[in-house]
Amino acid sequence: SSANGTKSPTTLPLNNSFLNLDQGDPTVFESFWRELNDECTVVIKGSDLLSYLSDTGNVCWFLLPELRDAVKRLHNVVGNAVTEKKHIVVGTGSTQLFQAALFALSSPDSPHPMNVVAAAPYYSEYKDEVEVVLSRLYKWSGDANVFDKDEAYIEVVTSPNNPDGTLRGPVVKSRAEGKLVYDFAYYWPQYTPITHKADHDIMLFTFSKCTGHAGSRIGWAIVKDIEVAEKMTRYIQMSSIGVSKESQTRVAKIMQVICDNYQNFGYAESKLFFQHSKRLMVKRWKKLNEAIKQSDVFTVAKSQRAYCHFTKELSETYPAFAWLKCKEGIEDCESYFRKLKIITRGGERFGADAKYARLSMLCKDEVFDEFLTRLSNIKWVSN
Amino acid sequence: SSANGTKSPTTLPLNNSFLNLDQGDPTVFESFWRELNDECTVVIKGSDLLSYLSDTGNVCWFLLPELRDAVKRLHNVVGNAVTEKKHIVVGTGSTQLFQAALFALSSPDSPHPMNVVAAAPYYSEYKDEVEVVLSRLYKWSGDANVFDKDEAYIEVVTSPNNPDGTLRGPVVKSRAEGKLVYDFAYYWPQYTPITHKADHDIMLFTFSKCTGHAGSRIGWAIVKDIEVAEKMTRYIQMSSIGVSKESQTRVAKIMQVICDNYQNFGYAESKLFFQHSKRLMVKRWKKLNEAIKQSDVFTVAKSQRAYCHFTKELSETYPAFAWLKCKEGIEDCESYFRKLKIITRGGERFGADAKYARLSMLCKDEVFDEFLTRLSNIKWVSN
Structure with a gap:
């Protein structure tokens, strides 16, 4: 089930299927937008937006x-x-x-x-x-x-x-x-x-x-x-x-x-997109860091810390991807994950070593949760 | 005024401005779609259409x-x-x-x-x-x-x-x-x-x-x-x-x-897009052919005739562009039209002679009417 308690239409049980963490398909924010469905609705009529042209006085003449x-x-x-x-x-x-x-x-x-x-x-x-x-x-x-x-x-x-x-x-x-x-x-x-x-x-x-x-x-x-x-x-x-x-x-x-x-200060914080989405990223990274620590198979780059002029606070980075490196003894990180039925993108595609792999942190909740479950079972798999 | 009697928002009077018949911007059909505005309306909510993916089982995975x-x-x-x-x-x-x-x-x-x-x-x-x-x-x-x-x-x-x-x-x-x-x-x-x-x-x-x-x-x-x-x-x-x-x-x-x-036979013919749009094209070509004949400055390629399996009748072609050739004595058709403040696309761009120019037949009604007016005044301009 997703963050706001509604169930996404998952046709197959996840626990035995491949998890695709290869692409960075950013479906993690879907539940936020569902809450704002009405405010964000656009209505396009039959005769709207016909012309090739948008703004012929502008350099980018097709930009609305x-x-x-x-x-x-x-x-x-x-x-x-x-x-x-x-x-x-x-x-x-x-x-x-x-x-x-x-x-x-x-x-x-x-x-x-x-x-x-x-x-x-x-x-x-x-x-x-x-x-x-x-x-x-x-x-x-x-x-x-x-x-x-x-x-x-x-x-x-x-x-x-x-x-x-x-x-x-x-x-x-x-x-x-x-x-x-x-x-x-x-x-x-x-x-x-x-x-x-x-x-x-x-x-x-x-x-x-x-x-x-x-x-x-x-x-x-x-x-x-x-x-x-x-x-x-x-x-x-x-x-x-x-x-x-x-x-x-x-x-x-x-x-x-x-x-x-x-800009409307009276609004609930749950309607502030970047605050909401940052909370999601913080939560996911916290869980991932714990699972990685437990598994004792990977390392992940240390996050950076700096003052954020938007949130007015010191903040870490919460990347959209996890860039994991296998510890000694595992040469191909992508293949290692494939044994767990987790599809990642191997380090060589990024001009780096095969010991690395990139995993999307932006997948749906149920996929992320299943990913964590598999990470927590890793010792069993590698033995 | 456009075909259905409503006025388009034209900010400048056309009779002294440049007419752009260079691009084939197909705004001629706008009044038809305005009549069908409600039937054609799409409503897109905030959480719709988030993913990169559409149909991962299909060759073209992003096609809905x-x-x-x-x-x-x-x-x-x-x-x-x-x-x-x-x-x-x-x-x-x-x-x-x-x-x-x-x-x-x-x-x-x-x-x-x-x-x-x-x-x-x-x-x-x-x-x-x-x-x-x-x-x-x-x-x-x-x-x-x-x-x-x-x-x-x-x-x-x-x-x-x-x-x-x-x-x-x-x-x-x-x-x-x-x-x-x-x-x-x-x-x-x-x-x-x-x-x-x-x-x-x-x-x-x-x-x-x-x-x-x-x-x-x-x-x-x-x-x-x-x-x-x-x-x-x-x-x-x-x-x-x-x-x-x-x-x-x-x-x-x-x-x-x-x-x-x-497929709903009871519908008024005015709701049949191709019948309606063909009538528009037939009407424009009839007017253009008359104006060209009168001007005695251009020729236009003879239209072809064949049986149309869609309309179940013999039919001519009614091209989206007029491909005009200047008669003897005028070497550059695009420049000739520019003197009339009509922007066309010259023949050389199409691998042909400068005696030719291409003019869009898909412009708005008011632009097309002004174009015909200028064609009908041509003798005055060329003397």
Whole structure:
């Protein structure tokens, strides 16, 4: 049963089936949104949202003005990014915007393809997204920690990092021309203290990890330079002629509800999304840390502590993924979990060792509880 | 004022402003959908559609089953494509699916990049979509009519064709291995007689031109081979991790309403979408043909006539664009129209002569009427 006492429709008993903790499908927040179902409801009529165009006076001509305003308002409420004097570009998830950024920052006239690097362990999909159609504009050049070519590069700075939740800055030491793309998918108060208002040239955000509405496929970039914003818009035009207006409308509505609830002081704390979702993450991490300690098979990276300007308190990080390392004697963490019928993503996919695996902390309650049960039975399995 | 007598909110008087007939923004159908606003309404609650996943048992794991079923039902009602024993892949517009098809049909192990060709005049965006990130998998090789390399190729067959509305088949004569992608964006009864149930390996459709819901960014591919469907799905995963579920839900709903209205015989003909929209197209083409004849400056390609298995009558084509050719003495059709403050897309963009230009026939009523007024004043302008 889920947090609010209603039962989710689970067709199979979980205790003998595979648990999928591979993807970071953020269904953990579902019960919160169910409580706010009515406030968040959007109604779309037959003749609404027909046109390709949204705002022809704006750089990103397919961005609905209501979403642009909601994005700025949300960042203002949370205090995690500067939006003043910047351009907002909407994308079909931040995945599309990542590729739009590579396109915008590289050039067909360059003598080499642009090197794209990220410090290991890095998000497992960057490599494939960079390489999927074998572009001559850019190429994947691996771990930023060891990049030392005298060629132009883009460093992707993921903070908090996927898979390990660490707070990060750029690491490349090359004297060549470098550009930075900040992937802030997880820079929200439930996962990390909000240490500062980020203010960089290109910052990517996704609604999927912010609220759990992954099915909407809405991401946005906050971009300083208008020419970069124009090129990113051009890429999205070539790639999909814009972004779903239904999703844009709905995401704008949900952002407005989040902000309204923060700005109406009389509201119950149970209606404050980031407080509620942080409590969920704190609870899960507490349980996981206990189970890991008991099992004596894994270690997990120490969480970081900092002052959070949003919650006005010292806070730990509560990453969206657990990045576990097997202790001596187990060489392949993913395979180890597979014996427990737990599907994880192995360390090598992240440019790290097979001793590591990444596990989603955002699954449904019943899946998480069953995961803990299996962890607590581990000694029995390994003997 | 629009077709149903209500006034659209036009902020500027049209008679001195630029008319944008460049894009094919399909707002002509808006008044029809306004009449069906209540039937087509979708309501999306706060906790709906959270997950990335839709149907993990299906090749296209992000396709909502309700959309898959609605797509099959719509093709069954219209009779324009075979869906039995085929796979449906949903995309963010058919633009994303076109690129997914190129990815699926080409290989990194091939000695040459795959040649992508289309018979001129071809859709102006194919070239840029193929070339945008300078892939080493495929390249744009221009007019299919003159392609004679002994190298593997993909021919895009657009029927009815954009820009000129002609009904087409493949034209390449090369003995090299060729693959076909059918772009059926306009293979709907308001634009063309439905001459047969199309049954090809890869067929692309878009909701934008079918009903005018371009803002939803929903396209679908009907694919015979499961491995091709898998590779297309993989491309969309890398490109945007799926497709907006809000749009998928809404498009499924509108398709269901269209089909319901056809299958309930008691319904008024004014509720039958394709009958209604065909009447709009017939009316516009009649007016345009008269204005062109009067102006004595342009010619327009002769429309084709065939038996339509959907309307059960002989029918002409009523293309979504007018493809106009200037008569002797005018070398640049786009510039000619610009003097009339009419924005068109010049022939060279389509691999054709500058004497041609493409004009959208899908604009709002007030824009179309003003366009006709300017055409009728042409002699005054050209003297």
